Amino acid sequence: MSAPLLEVEDLWVQLPTEEGIVRAVDGVSYTVDRGRCLGIVGESGAGKSVSAMAVMGLTRFSRARIAGAVRFEGRDLLTASDDELRRLRGNDIAMVFQDALSSLHPYFRVGDQIAGAVRAHQQIARRRARERAAEILALVGVPDPRRSMAAYPHELSGGMRQRAMIAMGLVNEPKLLIADEPTAALDVTVQAQILELLQRLRRELSTAVVLITHDLGVVAQMADEIAVMYAGRIVERAPAATLLAAPEHPYTWGLLQSIPHPSAEGQSDLVPIAGRPPSLIHPPSGCSFHPRCPYAREVHRRVDPRLEPVPDDGAAHRVACLLPVEVRRRMWRALRGGADHRQARTLADEEGTG
Amino acid sequence: MQYLSYMTDVFLRLDFGFSFQSNADVLGLILARLPATVQLALGAVVLWLAAGIGLGVVSAVRRRTLVDRVSMGVALVGISAPVYWLGLVAIYLFSEDIGLIPLLPGIGGYVPPTEDLSAWLGSMILPWCVLAASLAAIYSRVLRASLLDVMSEDYIRTARAQGLRERRVVLRHGLRGALTPVVTLAGLDLGVLLGGAILTESVFNLPGVGRLAYDAIVRGDLPVIQGTVLFGAFFIIVMAIIVDVLYAYLDPRVRHA
Ligand SMILES: Nc1ncnc2c1ncn2[C@@H]1O[C@H](COP(=O)(O)OP(=O)(O)O)[C@@H](O)[C@H]1O
Ligand SMILES: [Mg+2]
Numbered sequence: 001m002s003a004p005l006l007e008v009e010d011l012w013v014q015l016p017t018e019e020g021i022v023r024a025v026d027g028v029s030y031t032v033d034r035g036r037c038l039g040i041v042g043e044s045g046a047g048k049s050v051s052a053m054a055v056m057g058l059t060r061f062s063r064a065r066i067a068g069a070v071r072f073e074g075r076d077l078l079t080a081s082d083d084e085l086r087r088l089r090g091n092d093i094a095m096v097f098q099d100a101l102s103s104l105h106p107y108f109r110v111g112d113q114i115a116g117a118v119r120a121h122q123q124i125a126r127r128r129a130r131e132r133a134a135e136i137l138a139l140v141g142v143p144d145p146r147r148s149m150a151a152y153p154h155e156l157s158g159g160m161r162q163r164a165m166i167a168m169g170l171v172n173e174p175k176l177l178i179a180d181e182p183t184a185a186l187d188v189t190v191q192a193q194i195l196e197l198l199q200r201l202r203r204e205l206s207t208a209v210v211l212i213t214h215d216l217g218v219v220a221q222m223a224d225e226i227a228v229m230y231a232g233r234i235v236e237r238a239p240a241a242t243l244l245a246a247p248e249h250p251y252t253w254g255l256l257q258s259i260p261h262p263s264a265e266g267q268s269d270l271v272p273i274a275g276r277p278p279s280l281i282h283p284p285s286g287c288s289f290h291p292r293c294p295y296a297r298e299v300h301r302r303v304d305p306r307l308e309p310v311p312d313d314g315a316a317h318r319v320a321c322l323l324p325v326e327v328r329r330r331m332w333r334a335l336r337g338g339a340d341h342r343q344a345r346t347l348a349d350e351e352g353t354g
Numbered sequence: 355m356q357y358l359s360y361m362t363d364v365f366l367r368l369d370f371g372f373s374f375q376s377n378a379d380v381l382g383l384i385l386a387r388l389p390a391t392v393q394l395a396l397g398a399v400v401l402w403l404a405a406g407i408g409l410g411v412v413s414a415v416r417r418r419t420l421v422d423r424v425s426m427g428v429a430l431v432g433i434s435a436p437v438y439w440l441g442l443v444a445i446y447l448f449s450e451d452i453g454l455i456p457l458l459p460g461i462g463g464y465v466p467p468t469e470d471l472s473a474w475l476g477s478m479i480l481p482w483c484v485l486a487a488s489l490a491a492i493y494s495r496v497l498r499a500s501l502l503d504v505m506s507e508d509y510i511r512t513a514r515a516q517g518l519r520e521r522r523v524v525l526r527h528g529l530r531g532a533l534t535p536v537v538t539l540a541g542l543d544l545g546v547l548l549g550g551a552i553l554t555e556s557v558f559n560l561p562g563v564g565r566l567a568y569d570a571i572v573r574g575d576l577p578v579i580q581g582t583v584l585f586g587a588f589f590i591i592v593m594a595i596i597v598d599v600l601y602a603y604l605d606p607r608v609r610h611a
């Protein structure tokens with residue numbers, strides 16, 4: 001067995017700010033195998049972007065403090081030299097950002113920006129690089145690539161801009177593509193098109209993908225594995241089908257229930273998670289989800305849960321929750337059956353004592 | 355009524371009247387002085403842009419280091435020091451007759467470049483440097499601030515994510531984004547200077563439009579004063595228009611708006 005493509009181990013990222021130190025990433029571990037897709041889901045502010053930037057080495061341009069290990073094909077990236085990392089960036093690991101309008105240079109033509117990405121890693125003539133740019137634009141479904149290449153970013157539609165951004169990421173055929181909320185700035189139909197595109201490209205180029213989103217519905221279609229992030233940590237991680245069918249963490253339940261789906265049972269299912277994400281400067285004691293968890297108990301304010309394998313569900317499913325596993329499962333069954341938080345809670349308590 | 359007839363003369367017949375002093379045609383006087391002013395302004399703009407942009411980039415990249423602090427400190431002195439003071443100090447230090455380090459012959463004795471190129475250079479170097487110094491100081495600070503702003507933009511993160519060398523990220527992607535305010539400013543400053551750099555021309559005894567205006571003011575030569583003021587206004591307006599056009603060229607988002 002060769003090493004996994006990407007291995008993130010106990011990654012910590014702290015960002016000093018005027019208000020204090022932001023613990024943006026607080027001991028995150030995951031692996032991504034060649035050609036696979038990992039979805040990272042969580043509300044905004046959970047540390048998804050910062051962890052991705054740490055993998056890319058982009059945190060080196062800030063005053064971030066980083067600990068842990070990031071291994072790409074077995075090589076530790078956190079200790080790699082700036083130049084080693086630069087050669088990897090955009091070549092073996094590429095990143096697509098959320099807001100293509102602000103992430104593309106407003107003063108350079110789209111084609112030149114893509115060609116520039118090629119020439120950052122290959123010593124080829126400008127004309128060859130531009131041909132390559134046209135090819136990749138065609139591949140990502142931009143009609144009339146030559147014309148789009150001559151356009152400035154603001155002249156393209158939102159969907160076309162995001163396609164151009166994806167083209168720029170894929171132009172050097174990276175082994176890993178990190179897509180950070182690639183559809184968040186787009187309307188629903190365009191969003192679906194972009195997701196389909198990513199799916200297709202993943203198959204055609206056999207690129208591994210880390211898909212970051214705040215919308216569990218987005219990764220549900222595409223990811224092989226899903227990691228749920230909350231307050232700088234992964235609170236649940238499982239193969240996609242398992243996580244969607246048998247989620248163990250109350251936060252994951254909340255995410256699942258806040259996916260708008262046109263189900264037969266009606267529209268009243270949509271339950272947003274009450275409360276706001278916690279401060280990462282002064283994170284809550286104990287389980288960081290306890291202030292928002294409808295099922296939190298007194299001890300959860302003091303005890304910090306660890307990400308541990310879920311009993312009877314294979315080693316791949318891990319969760320960081322202090323509730324006893326049988327109570328959790330009763331609650332989820334009740335919730336799925338249409339109960340609200342209070343009902344689920346009392347039901348689980350009754351069954352537990354009875 | 356007098357004003358109206360003056361204005362119709364100026365705009366319809368390009369007739370600025372005659373000097374009280376010499377009875378010479380004002381337009382002719384100004385045009386004769388224009389070459390020295392244009393030479394001074396164009397030479398200085400090249401120098402101050404080069405120095406200002408260079409210093410600005412270095413201090414932005416080396417932010418909060420000694421290099422940054424020293425160059426921004428020097429820039430502050432440059433901004434605060436009046437041009438005539440800088441000019442007098444420069445003459446005191448470098449001129450041929452009274453200078454401590456008499457490096458540069460020909461200060462104070464302007465020679466047209468058509469007559470003697472090296473003598474012309476010798477007479478212009480110090481005025482260029484003095485005029486450029488105070489402006490370079492301002493520009494380095496403007497560029498530093500603008501570049502620091504731009505370097506935190508999302509598109510700079512993208513450039514880094516592409517794996518571009520940091521040099522290229524700063525000098526191409528960063529500088530290109532940061533240049534707009536500097537170019538705008540340079541155009542307007544150049545407009546002002548083309549109307550005559552009164553102080554610099556006076557200190558270095560350059561026969562430019564500014565010197566002409568200064569002499570006219572001293573002698574109360576009203577037609578010449580009016581003429582030079584109008585001329586100055588003309589250049590300011592022309593440069594403002596050029597800046598507008600340039601702005602659209604620099605920012606494609608403006609071009610199509
Ligand atoms: N450059 C930065 N400086 C300081 N704090 C930051 C910076 N970028 C992000 N943060 C903070 O780090 C935390 C995680 O942010 P981020 O990774 O962007 O969240 P997500 O991508 O999950 O929405 C947030 O609390 C955010 O405020
Ligand atoms: Mg984010």
